[in-house]
Amino acid sequence: MGRITLDKVTKAFGEVEVIPPLDLTIDDGEFVVFVGPSGCGKSTLLRLIAGLEDVSSGEIRIDKQPATHLPPAKRGLAMVFQSYALYPHMSVRKNIAFPMKMAGIPEAEQNRKIEDAARVLNLTDYLDRRPGQLSGGQRQRVAIGRAIVREPAAFLFDEPLSNLDAALRVGMRLEISELHERLKTTMIYVTHDQVEAMTMADKIVVLQKGVIEQVGSPLELYNAPRNIFVAGFIGSPKMNLIEGAEAAKHDAHTIGIRPEHLAASKDAGEWKGTVTVSEHLGSDTYLHVTETGLADTMTVRVGGEFGVKHGDTVFLTPDATKIHRFDAQGLRIG
Amino acid sequence: MARAVTTQRKAINTLIAWIVGLLIFFPILWIFILSFHSEGDAIKSPLEVITSTWTFESYATVQERSNYFRHFWNSVVISVGSTVLGLIIAVPSAWAMAFVPGKRTKDVLMWMLSTKMLPPVGVLLPIYLICQNLGLLDTRIALVFILMMINLPIIIWMLYTYFREIPGEILEAARMDGASLREEVIYVLLPMAVPGIASTLLLNIILAWNEAFWTLTLTAAKAAPLTAFIASYSSPEGLFYAKLSAASIMAIAPILIMGWFSQKQLVRGLTFGAVK
């Protein structure tokens, strides 16, 4: 069971409060992603849950048991670090065995679990190597293996993919998602990459300056961002934000429209602008449009190939049902 | 300077460097040569020395007449003892400062270093009198303790700079994996720091082995290490060149070899990490 509750948790380093009072409940078996720009407190929050940092005030409960003052070892959680944090002087086998050795599990059972984990993670052939002899992806899997064998109440991942190259990252993303499907254990995953958040999470927690901006499923966040920050952070390319007269037409201080919800035409449309750059991805074309009189630059995503070049005039038409409206405080209207 | 240098240029460099190197090394080479000659041959002119017969007799005489091995053993006990004791005290401190740094960690480190700046002669009398009152003059225990205290700041500093290169995440991983503090240090930190600990050990043994203030002022016959033993050759016996040479070679050989192995770490240790 891995239900984790944070109750009015705060964290201050000296005078600086990095996390103001924060409440959060993570249900058993959920895949929760903490996402936000660097310095938003997401890693600190994870470390508070792990017990690597003390909370300044508030309560943490794991499985309804108070865990606020338990040392990390006693919380029954496993963590996968950004740098993998493998023990370089131990073989892969010993690395995976370490938590079991600390827990005093009999050797026979240790070996059985190591074999199981190695099979699942494709590490069987590498068990006697040192971490230094492995590739980045393999190291990542060893770190996961070390976490699995503990059968923790929850897995904590601290930006585990940021040291991998782009291609490997996609692969590992899938592997972690599959692992979650199979184990059904609570996972808390910290990342600054909103794509990872959108693709992996059951529930996303968007953080900024230690404050939770929104909690919800990926699609809730995409379809109904609670404020301008979440609107801008979730989705790629970023949502276009328009202020002024055009926003006033919709009874809002600011309106937002996602690049994929703008239609582009060479002949006619609601807004007119000039193309500065058009990026051809093959499957899509991204147009960067200026001189619309709405915002500095508007980004448009057009399916397939769209033949315009620098200096051409385009017309843009928003999908009226997909316009997000925000008030002067940046909060969503309606 | 990745460019290739002409062979001629390289030959000239080699020649000059070898001449200079041999000149600097010459005194050591010379006592090495003298130590293998009889007392009568050793005081002849240089050319005659080299051409006279080589013999081991001086080494045998040194041991017979002066109980060389007792002094050698004193040196071993004092240098290894003080260093190992220092390490045992320093490892926890270095762990604390490297991995749980606080606001005052830097000040504590600097203060520890400042104790190293105290000139030994400034505290000679109190230490001498304390040893006298406790009956510790001319004992190895006193020297082990004093040299441990002298080198403790260097040991802590060296360990600290090595520990700082170990990512804290690995220790945190151990903590998450259920290791207690003791287990974290024994199973994870120490094995990872083996190279750093080894060079700390080596450098401090060298420093303690060659220490020649306290060993000269606080020992007489019983606990005298090699530094003091060699000093006893300072007057009339010093004219027995072959014996002095043999005794000197035996006194410096172990450290010379250790020193050559630790030359890379030496810079870092002796400059407290200011030059790497």
Place this chain on the structure above:
Amino acid sequence: MATKASRTAARAMISPSVILLLGWMLIPLGLTIYFSLLRYNLLMPGARPFVGWENYEFFITNPAFTTALINTLLLVGGVLLITVIGGVLLALLLNLEMWGQGIVRILVIAPFFVMPTVSALVWKNMFMNPVNGLFGYLAKGLGLEPFDFLSQAPLASIIGIVSWQWLPFATLILLTAIQSLDSEQLEAAEMDGAGPFSRFFYITLPHLARAITVVVLIQTIFLLSIFAEIFVTTNGGPGNASTNLTFLIYKESLLSFDVGAGSAGGVIAIILANIVAIFLMRMIGKNLDA
């Protein structure tokens, strides 16, 4: 990574060394200062009356003190000059491309590992002895009168011996520093038309400035306390010609058993050393932040 538990553990783990070093510093230091204010001679048992500055006055007005102070400065300054200039030249030489660089390096640093008593005696007997020393033979071979180094020029001889011991230290550190110089910088300077001398003075030397400062400061700390080399060669003489402050205090303390005057000298030595130490600590402290 700091929880209350780990901070408590850290405090517990750091305390043995802090307590030991604090004791090591305060107890002898306090006693030295205390003794320096007493009339206290081991040869004259009885009362040890408080005499205030008398010991300091006695120590400073002793003509030997001025000599020792000048000798100390000459010794430290002379050795520094020789080792720094020699060290820079040697480091430049060793950084050139050559065959057997590793071996030359080993030869050059060897003297540093020779214990002070050995190197002093070897130089005294095998080289500087006017009758049987190598320099004597060399002089005779050239038809010159052998020179008795240790009685004619005792301080200069000791400076020579100590320089031989410390030259490797300076060389090793400066070589390490030279090797950390980015060769692209030198190549860029060469592209800009700088000759070998301008490259040395405008690029290499400024790069070495830090390492040179470190060498100067660390050596100063050790050189202020030179003892064994004097102890086994000249015993401070002839007269006080090669007595430095350390040796003078040793003589007052353990040869004349004048605890009061010796302690006063000790306090003076501590003050002098601290002036150097402050500069050194600043250098190292700056490096801690980097």
